Amino acid sequence: MNRKNSGAETNVLQICLDIAVLAGAFAVEYFIFFNKISKTEALYCLTMVEAFAVIYILSNKEARIYNVTLFFYLDRFYRIITKSWGLAAVTTAMVLFVFNPGKNIRRFYFVFLMISYFLLSINIIFSRLLQFVKCSAQAPRAAFVGVFDEYKKFTYFLNKTSIRLNEIGYILRAGEEANGMYNVLGYLESLEEIIRTHEIDQIYFIQRNHESISEIQQYIDICMEMGVTVKVVIDSSARRRLSSYVSSVGTYPVVTYHTITLNxxxxxxxxxxxxxxxxxxxxxxxxxxxxxxxxxxxxxxxxxxxxxxxxxxxxxxxxxxxxxxxxxxxxxxxxxxxxxxxxxxxxxxxxxxxxxxxxxxxxxxxxxxxxxxxxxxxxxxxxxxxxxxxxxxxxxxxxxxxxxxxxxxxxxxxxxxxxxxxxxxxxxxxxxxxxxxxxxxxxxxxxxxxxxxxxxxxxxxxxxx
Known part of the structure; x- marks a missing residue:
């Protein structure tokens, strides 16, 4: 993954919300203890909270909770944040015991840990709802090409992730019948016109069994020339080795071709x-x-x-x-x-x-x-x-x-x-x-x-x- 792709799959909103929640927990705690700790002690507590936040965020990142392709299952997310919270809490608590900064600071910090876990637990559901609203409003306009049954299965997986798309419709291949299909935009041979007419941002090519990239390369080239991002959903049964920017949605590996930065x-x-x-x-x-x-x-x-x-x-x-x-x-x-x-x-x-x-x-x-x-x-x-x-x-x-x-x-x-x-x-x-x-x-x-x-x-x- 090159420089332009380094943050392409990262849920920046989720990271910002977690940081905001931890900052809010500290603010609530400081309001409670306002008359009970000195400014020096408050500064020490702030340093501990910052260390906690860094460890918590890095642990979550390692567990891929900030990856937009991760399926959202509530029990899985709670396990991850509990593990990250525990790791950050134990690490920072050990520092408190080693340096023994005083009873007021220890009391302040342990109450902070309880409040932060409570708020982070609520934030899982709140942030999910906020992402639906934000991402749906800014979702890229996408069209799909491929086997229609595979398209339906892929979009089912897609809806379990934090990825939001404005699904404009389906593009038929030459000779393909539109029977039982919906939102048909036209045929692949008219790709350029479809992109212009429907203001398409992304094209998803869902590979057919044993179909090579070379068979759709001319259409990828059209998209590249027009600055439209292409995502190729690979037929995993073919087990091809690719050296491009690769991610996955469920059991589907996805190769992304693009001309604009996705960081x-x-x-x-x-x-x-x-x-x-x-x-x-x-x-x-x-x-x-x-x-x-x-x-x-x-x-x-x-x-x-x-x-x-x-x-x-x-x-x-x-x-x-x-x-x-x-x-x-x-x-x-x-x-x-x-x-x-x-x-x-x-x-x-x-x-x-x-x-x-x-x-x-x-x-x-x-x-x-x-x-x-x-x-x-x-x-x-x-x-x-x-x-x-x-x-x-x-x-x-x-x-x-x-x-x-x-x-x-x-x-x-x-x-x-x-x-x-x-x-x-x-x-x-x-x-x-x-x-x-x-x-x-x-x-x-x-x-x-x-x-x-x-x-x-x-x-x-x-x-x-």
Whole structure:
């Protein structure tokens, strides 16, 4: 499993909830003993609780309780958390007896152990319910290909795990009859069209008896070219040896092919960064937002906010917000300006000194103030701070298969294209190349680097018009 897969099967939410429960147990305990222990003793107790938490989490991780593919059986989960709790309790209790910190600390800590076990036991059921709500709302849109009976059995196993999927439907192979089947999306030969039409995030190929990967490789290649994740559910009777990223659901080994990172840790941190920075950005930019809104209203008739349908991750549609920088009849005038388009490839439209831009619009575009309302898109989860440029519906309609992969992640306010010349780049293929470079090399460090470069570019006003 490479760097991008290291956290792909980890239930980050479960880890966070366990940490929150232990922190809550300490808070309750400290409230009870507030007048009975000193600040020094409280600090000692906090250190013991932190040591307990580390041992408990690591023990649970070793027992695979944080693996999303583990079947959820209540008795199994209780056995695991009891064993982990016991290991952490005995280890930290031994430290207390060796160093003999005093009666108050020992009393505080042993009460903490009782409270923590009670809360952790309740948390098993609570966290399971929360995961159903959270994961169902954010579940990837998935389609299935394979033997229909095996598909039903596999999804039965899948529902016993913490993996949630939005099952869009079943794709038929050539010559396969749809008798008795439901949610049929079409035939495998039309895979590209199915992906576009149904905004598919993942394709599950359930292997038939003794079917080799080479028989479905052309369809895996299509998915890879479009940035759609592929999971191959292996026919275990064939006992083939594979060197790819392999996991399992029940008795089914699963090989995952993908072009985007599946590291849940980094994706979680990226989302946290998006939320925190967007909130701080909105608060800090409030004066600028108000002044800009007033200037736009006084400069030309029309709404302050320009709301346009853009295409997000894997073809999802969302309303992107910007300050209006053009006259209200800009779309009608665009037809008369198509011949002046400076972007090659016929997909994107950009011209210098665009006559549709208002006086205020020229300034807010040059300073990128027009993009500040997109912070609300980031807060909603439709966009990210850093990503690929969100295309229009017209642009996506002209995409070739290889260009579809640039929308396999959330679009961003800024990205590789914006810090590499922005409007100085007139070749759409170069834009795609920069976006794919970002997708293939994504990391939190790269996001931070692009954010810093964006600030530098804004001050230089490089490539902006």
């Amino acid at each position: 849940n840790y980094e994706q979680f941190l990226k989302r946290v960064m998006d939320i925190v920075v967007s909130i701080l950005g909105i608060i800090a930019a409030c004066p600028v937002l108000l002044v800009t809104a007033a200037a736009i209203k006084l400069d030309s008739p029309g709404p302050v906010i320009f709301k346009q349908v853009r295409v997000g991750k894997n073809g999802r549609h969302f309303h992107m917000y910007k300050f209006r920088s053009m006259y209200t009849d800009a779309e009608e005038k665009k037809r008369d300006l198509l011949e002046q388009n400076e972007m090659t490839g016929g997909v994107m439209f950009k011209i210098k000194d665009d006559p549709r831009i208002t006086r205020v619009g020229k300034f807010i575009r040059k300073t990128s103030i027009d993009e500040l309302p997109q912070l609300f898109n980031v807060l909603q989860g439709r966009m990210s701070l850093v990503g690929t440029r969100p295309p229009t519906l017209d642009e996506v309609g002209k995409y070739r298969r290889s260009q579809w992969r640039r929308i396999s992640i959330k679009p961003g306010i800024t990205g590789m294209w914006q810090v590499s010349g922005r409007n100085d780049i007139t070749d759409f293929e170069q834009v795609v190349e920069l976006d794919l470079k970002y997708i293939d090399n994504w990391s939190l460090l790269l996001d931070l680097k692009i954010l810093f470069c964006t600030v530098h570019v804004l001050f230089e006003r490089k490539g902006a018009y």
